[in-house]
Amino acid sequence: MRLRAITGFFFVIVMLGSVLLGNVVFTLFYLALSVFCLHEFNGLVKQGTADPNLYTGLLNGIFVFLAFAAQSYFPSKFLLFLLPVLLGSIFIQELYKKSEHPFNNIAYCFLGLLFTITPFTFFHGMAFISGSFNFHIPLSFLLMLWANDTGAYVVGSQLGRVKLFPRHSPKKTWEGFIGGILITAGVAVILSRYYTEYDWKQWVSVGILISTFGTMGDLIESMFKRSINVKDSGGILPGHGGLLDRFDGLLLAAPIVYAYLYFITNA
Template identity: 55%
Template sequence: MKTRAITGFVFVIVMLASLLLGPYVFTGFYIFLSLVCVIEFFTLVKTTGIRPHRSIGYVAALIIFASVAGKQFFVYETKWLLINIPLFFGIFIRELFKKSTLPFSNIAYTFLGLIYAVVPFIFFFSLVFISGSYNVHLALGFFLMLWGNDTGAYLFGVKFGKTRLFERHSPKKSWEGFIGGIFTSLVVGFILSIYFTDYALQHWLIMALIISCFGTLGDLVESMFKRSIDIKDSGTILPGHGGFLDRFDGLLLSAPVIFVYLYLITY
């Protein structure tokens, strides 16, 4: 418990520092996070006998993220994304030369790694710049509402949890905890609307609701993935917390939806 608390404290400090030290540190940090997460994903998949094309996947992840990030700092179009086209064809070509009994599984999990572990971080990065400049309020607010949801779900679940949410995938999660997480996230959203006036109260509350629902869904999906390959944690890099996929499972599905919502009300 002590190790978990220390790791959690250091994790929060690092996350806050990445936001407050400016857009360049923020960008580099999230490129790093996306790479670590896709490495974890490919490593886990490999234990099942499937062999995703990791080297191509890592290069593609860097190019995709760097192309999107570069548009925020330099005046050029995201045409560098086109480099991924021959890379993606390369995945199919390499598979032709491999003696694998599951060629399309290897190909599919390569693409899934990029979609599941890299693209969500790109959406999170993009929503911070959605107004045209670096908006630390959005990034900080996102995590505060996400952490509020996790904390509320845990506390309400421990105190009142009786009805299981998806016992087959996550035995400890309950409907009572889910509702408690929504309530706590909404409270955090209300407080944020007082201090961060970038968006009106109703938008902060809608974002809180989205984060609670899709953050919980992301947690359940990651639990389903881990159970399908019979592991407890996605990694051991964070003592007491598992891997980076374990820590960011709530972001993976909620960040794209938040970006879409903010895009719709901004443009």
């Protein structure tokens, strides 16, 4: 428990620093984080039946993130036009491998990009959604994501009775899920008093989206781990597991929240 608490403390400090130290640090940090998550994903897949090419996947992951992140600094479609060419290398590379299931490898390679790189590109895009870098949005996202995890754990451990999805996550309960939503909504109201980019109703809507789809992301990551029969996605965070274990809530919630904020910002 002590090791978990120490790791959690430094994890929070690093995450806050990644948002508060400016746009360049923000971009480079989440580029590195998304690539490490992809590397962790590929390592897990290799324990199963697929053998996606590690280096092809990582190079494409770096380029996908940078191609979209670059739009926040100097809008240009040039890098985006290169994406089909580089992504095609995933197919071409399999021609030179001796594999009984080449399209299984291709599918998992693309799934890795979709599951790990894409969510972080949307999270990165939140900071620039108004046209210039604004740390309020990603910081608020992280605070509400943590509030949901904490609220769901506290309420679920004290009042939880009805299982939410026992097939994939036997400890999660409906009581915890509802508790997480309510606590996240409360944090959203507090944030609306200091970050006035959106009114309190919009912040609460963001909080509900984070709670709902963050929980689904957690369940999906649990389903993935159970499908390959592993408990933790890795051991890089002592007492907490792997990076995918820590960011499972972001993986599904970030694209949904970005879409919501994009439409209300540009309405």
